[in-house]
Amino acid sequence: MNQQEVIRQLQEMFGEYFITDEDVLRERSSDLIGYRRWERYNGAYLAERPMGVIMAQNTEDVSKALAFCNENRILVVPQCGRSCVCSGTETYEGSVVLDGTAINGIIEFDEENYMVTAGCGTPLEYLEEYCNKKGYTTGHFPQSLPLAQLGGLVSTRSIGQLSTLYGGIEDLLVGLEAVLADGSVVRIKNVPRRAAGPDLRQLFMGSEGNIGFVTEVTLKLFHLYPENWKGAYGIDSVKEGLAVIKEIMQAGYRPAVVRLHDAVEAEMTYKKFMNEGESILLFVCEGPEGVRNATGAAIDEIAKKHGARPLGEKPVELWYQVRNDTCDDLYRANKQGLLRDTCEISGNWSDIYSIYENVLRRFPEEIEDVTQISAHSSHSYQTGTNMYFVFSWKGVKDLAKSEQQYDTAMNIIMEETLRFGGSICHHHGVGKYRTRWMAQEHGSSFPMMYKLKDAFDPNGIMNTGTFLPKR
Numbered sequence: 001m002n003q004q005e006v007i008r009q010l011q012e013m014f015g016e017y018f019i020t021d022e023d024v025l026r027e028r029s030s031d032l033i034g035y036r037r038w039e040r041y042n043g044a045y046l047a048e049r050p051m052g053v054i055m056a057q058n059t060e061d062v063s064k065a066l067a068f069c070n071e072n073r074i075l076v077v078p079q080c081g082r083s084c085v086c087s088g089t090e091t092y093e094g095s096v097v098l099d100g101t102a103i104n105g106i107i108e109f110d111e112e113n114y115m116v117t118a119g120c121g122t123p124l125e126y127l128e129e130y131c132n133k134k135g136y137t138t139g140h141f142p143q144s145l146p147l148a149q150l151g152g153l154v155s156t157r158s159i160g161q162l163s164t165l166y167g168g169i170e171d172l173l174v175g176l177e178a179v180l181a182d183g184s185v186v187r188i189k190n191v192p193r194r195a196a197g198p199d200l201r202q203l204f205m206g207s208e209g210n211i212g213f214v215t216e217v218t219l220k221l222f223h224l225y226p227e228n229w230k231g232a233y234g235i236d237s238v239k240e241g242l243a244v245i246k247e248i249m250q251a252g253y254r255p256a257v258v259r260l261h262d263a264v265e266a267e268m269t270y271k272k273f274m275n276e277g278e279s280i281l282l283f284v285c286e287g288p289e290g291v292r293n294a295t296g297a298a299i300d301e302i303a304k305k306h307g308a309r310p311l312g313e314k315p316v317e318l319w320y321q322v323r324n325d326t327c328d329d330l331y332r333a334n335k336q337g338l339l340r341d342t343c344e345i346s347g348n349w350s351d352i353y354s355i356y357e358n359v360l361r362r363f364p365e366e367i368e369d370v371t372q373i374s375a376h377s378s379h380s381y382q383t384g385t386n387m388y389f390v391f392s393w394k395g396v397k398d399l400a401k402s403e404q405q406y407d408t409a410m411n412i413i414m415e416e417t418l419r420f421g422g423s424i425c426h427h428h429g430v431g432k433y434r435t436r437w438m439a440q441e442h443g444s445s446f447p448m449m450y451k452l453k454d455a456f457d458p459n460g461i462m463n464t465g466t467f468l469p470k471r
């Protein structure tokens with residue numbers, strides 16, 4: 001079937017909910033990855049355009065759309081909140097965007113079993129506010145809270161700022177409904193645990209639209225405690241700060257927020273509290289009073305033992321004020337003539353400092369006019385932590401060169417991470433950008449990824465090229 005005929009049939013099936021407006025297609029063609037943002041700031045839209053956007057109104061629409069695209073071998077790019085930062089929602093010429101934002105709202109609020117079910121297009125911020133009014137929290141606070149929606153959060157295996165206590169989405173997702181590439185609707189029921197074969201929820205978390213389109217999501221609820229324990233500390237070096245966090249985690253304490261910002265970031269946001277060259281540690285403990293205070297007391301003892309300088313609650317209060325500012329600020333750096341982006345990886349305790357140190361050393365050596373290279377650790381575990389790099393340099397008008405510079409920057413981070421056995425992606429997803437490192441990431445288990453893809457999407461229509469290189 002030629003493209004015109006496909007468009008005609010999709011218009012017939014979805015009427016006003018199939019959009020072919022040029023401006024919309026242009027907007028939908030790329031996401032918030034740094035080099036595309038720089039291109040758009042410079043008036044260029046270089047990503048390939050889709051042929052249309054289907055605004056699905058319900059699960060049945062998703063099913064109809066996928067069955068049609070599967071039969072006609074049309075590439076489908078799922079989109080929800082469109083806060084993706086790794087080209088996961090970038091489109092191809094002749095593809096169709098399947099948008100889930102209209103499938104939104106609370107479907108069931110189950111107070112007895114501490115669960116909430118909502119449509120894939122439900123904004124997380126709306127859901128959290130809804131739960132708070134009833135005395136609960138989802139415990140999920142990605143920095144993209146004002147933008148992200150449930151379908152995208154599950155599909156990218158997202159994580160929130162309070163993850164050390166509540167976990168990532170993999171710890172919060174109870175069950176879901178999804179539509180597979182052939183249009184069939186599947187449901188994974190809501191139970192507290194299961195050992196009835198492999199856990200099928202895992203197929204969808206982090207599959208970035210490759211396995212199916214998530215239409216409904218059930219998350220755990222937590223009791224909302226209005227009080228918390230807060231503490232900040234100045235610490236001489238990143239290495240020592242990591243040692244504090246490692247000891248806290250390995251002793252078995254679970255603060256909600258555990259952050260270590262290096263001296264560059266400490267100076268940028270917390271300058272008035274800092275001595276020169278200090279990094280900053282930020283902690284928040286939540287939960288019942290006895291638990292949070294005991295956790296806070298233990299943090300205080302461990303931090304002081306490592307020579308940390310107590311800074312009180314004020315820096316943490318400041319962090320609460322600015323923690324999601326990046327959502328509004330995305331283009332501010334561009335306006336200052338900078339190409340700016342972030343990249344998050346993870347590593348074991350034995351290796352994470354080496355990754356940090358090498359990335360920081362190589363950036364100014366290999367990229368011209370670097371204006372910032374810094375990092376923080378914001379999600380910690382018994383076994384290791386993440387490192388979230390923030391980088392910028394003076395943007396160049398030559399967009400091909402600009403993309404090359406971006407590749408160099410990402411190469412440095414990926415190479416150092418892989419060299420020290422870390423993971424190339426802690427939570428943003430692989431998208432279409434980081435696929436080139438997937439074979440090295442997975443080693444001997446990499447072929448299983450293609451087997452998975454082929455089993456669920458034999459015609460390769462579902463966001464192909466995302467999380468796996470396009471064949």
Ligand SMILES: Cc1cc2nc3c(=O)[nH]c(=O)nc-3n(C[C@H](O)[C@H](O)[C@H](O)COP(=O)(O)OP(=O)(O)OC[C@H]3O[C@@H](n4cnc5c(N)ncnc54)[C@H](O)[C@@H]3O)c2cc1C
Nearest residue numbers: 080081082083084088142143144149151152153158159214
């Ligand atoms: C300022 C900023 C801060 C961020 N902070 C964090 C953070 O703290 N933690 C974090 O984890 N991430 C963060 N991110 C990344 C991003 O917000 C997350 O990846 C989020 O999960 C994406 O959700 P979304 O609804 O915007 O999805 P989208 O951007 O619409 O899509 C993301 C991916 O999921 C697929 N997809 C979307 N909807 C569906 C669906 N219904 N079914 C199947 N596949 C689907 C898309 O094809 C794409 O590959 C941040 C992004 C920004 C811009």
